[in-house]
Amino acid sequence: MTTAKQTEGYRRLRLPDIPRREPDEVTAYDHLHQAGNAHHLAQHLIDQGADPKTLLVTADRWIVQDLDSFRERARYPDLLIAFDVDPESYRSSNGYVISEQGKPPDFVLEIASASTGPIDVGSKRDDYEFFGIGEYWRFDETGEFHGARLGGDRLVGGRYEPIPVETLDNGGLEGYSEALGLNLRWQAGRVGWHEPISGRHIATFADERARADAERAARVESQRRVRQLEAELRRIRGD
Secondary structure, three states: OOOOEEOOOOOOEEOOOOOOOOHHHHHHHHHHHHOOHHHHHHHHHHHOOOOOOOOEEEOOOEEEOOHHHOOOOOEOOOEEEEOOOOHHHHHHHOEEEHHHHOOOOOEEEEEOOOOOHHHHOOHHHHHHHHHOOOEEEEEOOOOOOOOOOEEEEEEEOOEEEEOOEEEOOOOOEEEEEOOOOEEEEEEOOEEEEEOOOOOOEOOOHHHHHHHHHHHHHHHHHHHHHHHHHHHHHHHHHOO
């Protein structure tokens, strides 16, 4: 049986690595990491005032109440977000130890797969509720494995209550995350993070590239205009 292990030459106990993922669990990588979704979200939270030194936007390591209870109850989410915590402690313990951090994570998300779908909506929900995680969200590209394409629960009085999810005019689904201050959206089988007031998706790599291109084009045009004015001034002076 897997147990917490001790690093050579160092007294601190560390959690073991998570088990090898099933092939169908690559869906989490496709939706969250391949397109930079997790990075975009982390950058947005920092832009909105989160301290990068105490912010965790991470995945694929255990959550446990304490190191001694690992064998009793432990989970590893596809996405974990926690504010005002100690990232170095997270790395040293090889996971999120609630007793060390002094608080549960604020947000976790699971991406559906055939091998994990029933667990995501069953025992995993119970465990995240037990841990006291503020919000637990589930995304299912087709709705086949979770029974719903988008779902979420918020901790109220120590118990999870469903977060309302509305159907948009364009066929998308959307619910509001108090933890993130954003709407989570299912749209054409993809997960997205949208600002509640404007409805716009948070900034992405493509947006950053477009902004950089626009700034570059503006500089080039400004330089061209300066050269044009200098040439006109020399003409007037008869230089």
